[in-house]
Amino acid sequence: MTTTPAPDPAVRDSVRGPVPDSVRGPVRDDDFLRLDQQICFSLNAASRAFGGVYRIVLKDLGLTYPQYLVMLVLWEHGELPVKKLGEHLRLDSGTLSPLLKRLEAAGLVRRERSAQDERSVVVRLTDEGTALREQALRVPRRIAAATGFDLDEILELRARLDKLTGALDAAALEETPGCA
Amino acid sequence: MTTTPAPDPAVRDSVRGPVPDSVRGPVRDDDFLRLDQQICFSLNAASRAFGGVYRIVLKDLGLTYPQYLVMLVLWEHGELPVKKLGEHLRLDSGTLSPLLKRLEAAGLVRRERSAQDERSVVVRLTDEGTALREQALRVPRRIAAATGFDLDEILELRARLDKLTGALDAAALEETPGCA
């Protein structure tokens, strides 16, 4: 039983107020350092908790969670070059190349150099990979059930997370040294 | 520039309705398979986007994001055995042992076998590790700024994520074969 980091009302109250932080002025850095642990950490923990549930549910399919995400994209789009796959999933070739090699070894996909552009490698589902979709159809319900969230809650959370991701990506771009 | 996976309104609309899913009945598995990609994926993407921003901000401190989390816990609690550290962070010795070894190599912590219990290893901050806290104090503000979220938004999101994590952990426990 992992000790869930408690909401810790003391932290909340110590930094809260009717006036936005930027105007109100001195929120002590000490407080912020503790709050900070809560938010970044909560996201991390939730992501890993998801990973744990997927690991259990996907064991029957012989897929890891990232491999499942790749398969989802392929089931939806049929076939894609590695580059496009990476854009859908926010992953680069450093992550995808070995992952796809494992999927190929498992007989779920094939990788073929594009004839039009010899730089590009197109990833296609094999018959076996296509067939696996049938097994995968029951996965989402099990996951959704595990969350205990109803559809609206999920959708709203997703919207917040996407907004957050957008803001973080924009900030990362701005702050990267080589892009002023 | 990674192409941000768009909200894709078609997906949303295809599964949405005024009636809660559990009552409305047959949501097609196909739809769910696509929605599923959105939620688990959004969480993953947000977590990694956070990682990207932390990577930039923490570069000055010479810390990775997980190392920073460990330091946060140590700054708050002074010293802890590896086990307790793991409970705070939801990490086991397989992750912490090498991480702590790197922090020790960096001169930020020491690891000493407990005299009371020779099985236990207590992690302590060095003077250098304690001093690093001063540098870390400005990190949370930069992160908070990068999110573009105000405090209430952060706190609410955190509450939702913690709820989600709790539900997922409970589900994982129930569904684990060896605990019926």
Added chain:
DNA sequence: CGCCATTCAGTTGTGCACAATTGAGTTGTG
């Protein structure tokens, strides 16, 4: 006391994330 289950940190092995680099292939421009 002697034995055994439990607790703890560490190790090993697999897989993912990401930065940096490589090398083949392509495209634009003179």
Added chain:
DNA sequence: CACAACTCAATTGTGCACAACTGAATGGCG
């Protein structure tokens, strides 16, 4: 055509997450 700039997948190296296991230390129990 020639050549520089760019694109793309793959590779290398570092670090994290987690399962499975090892081995030492502890604590309970007969």
